[in-house]
Amino acid sequence: MAYADSPKYTLLYHPGIPGRAEFIRLAFEATGTPYTDLANSASDGYATVRKACIDPDALSSLGDNPPVFAPPALQVKGEGKGGGDFLISQTSNILSYLGPRLGLAGEDEADKLWVGQVVSTALDLNNEVHDTHHPIAIADYYENQKDEALKKTVDFRKNRLPKFFGYFERMLKWNEKQQGERKREGVYLLGSQLTMADLVVWQVLDGLFFAFPEEMKARTEEFGLLLGDFYGSVKGEKGLKGYLESERRMKYSMGIFRHYPELDRQS
Ligand SMILES: N[C@@H](CCC(=O)N[C@@H](CS)C(=O)NCC(=O)O)C(=O)O
Numbered sequence: 365m366a367y368a369d370s371p372k373y374t375l376l377y378h379p380g381i382p383g384r385a386e387f388i389r390l391a392f393e394a395t396g397t398p399y400t401d402l403a404n405s406a407s408d409g410y411a412t413v414r415k416a417c418i419d420p421d422a423l424s425s426l427g428d429n430p431p432v433f434a435p436p437a438l439q440v441k442g443e444g445k446g447g448g449d450f451l452i453s454q455t456s457n458i459l460s461y462l463g464p465r466l467g468l469a470g471e472d473e474a475d476k477l478w479v480g481q482v483v484s485t486a487l488d489l490n491n492e493v494h495d496t497h498h499p500i501a502i503a504d505y506y507e508n509q510k511d512e513a514l515k516k517t518v519d520f521r522k523n524r525l526p527k528f529f530g531y532f533e534r535m536l537k538w539n540e541k542q543q544g545e546r547k548r549e550g551v552y553l554l555g556s557q558l559t560m561a562d563l564v565v566w567q568v569l570d571g572l573f574f575a576f577p578e579e580m581k582a583r584t585e586e587f588g589l590l591l592g593d594f595y596g597s598v599k600g601e602k603g604l605k606g607y608l609e610s611e612r613r614m615k616y617s618m619g620i621f622r623h624y625p626e627l628d629r630q631s
Pocket residue numbers: 383384385434435436453454455456
């Protein structure tokens with residue numbers, strides 16, 4: 365596709381895994397926003413991602429943009445300071461940039477900040493999930509840190525999961541009260557329509573269902589509002605449903621959400 369006809373947004377990330385880029389994909393997919401997923405769509409796409417986001421010696425990125433520490437990054441056509449492309453990184457930063465532009469940040473300034481607050485909390489949980497299988501060294505194999513991973517995961521499942529789930533349920537209950545009789549199409553964390561908060565929390569829950577199926581089954585009764593009503597409602601959202609059933613939705617494998625049966629709840 366010629367540059368002039370290409371979508372405004374390009375996502376730069378590793379190929380073949382949902383990873384942290386999935387939060388950004390969900391925002392595009394749920395709103396029907398065109399985007400290019402560079403490493404998954406062009407044969408030399410990942411070379412560009414590596415140059416822009418992974419080169420440890422880079423003193424700039426994609427033209428005049430500052431260096432990036434790690435993917436994901438978002439390229440926005442023509443929005444750079446000198447008229448070139450704009451490049452930003454850090455998942456939470458990208459999501460707060462896109463939120464108001466895609467209509468996923470609520471209705472006013474307070475909503476925008478509250479959406480950011482829930483998104484940041486869900487991304488904290490996402491990081492803790494990652495640390496269950498890599499508690500010691502990010503660049504080393506899981507097999508070399510199995511004992512520590514088990515200790516970390518037992519605490520995570522026992523203490524951290526219910527703390528995060530309890531918080532998200534309190535958000536759902538708070539929002540239900542705020543909305544009163546207002547008509548809503550689904551179950552939301554903030555306001556009466558889908559926001560970035562719903563998408564990010566949903567994605568972490570979905571990954572947890574894959575990584576710890578036994579733990580999640582056991583928690584479903586206790587957190588029915590979150591793991592039943594909310595999870596099911598967001599999954600069925602217009603725009604998202606088709607994507608989740610499509611081939612574009614990549615499978616979990618060796619990314620943040622991994623299924624190691626020995627780390628799951630033992631019956
Ligand atoms: N806090 C960053 C974390 C970025 C990150 O850890 N990216 C991973 C892929 S999901 C990566 O490639 N990391 C390489 C590294 O940290 O050395 C974000 O949310 O964007």
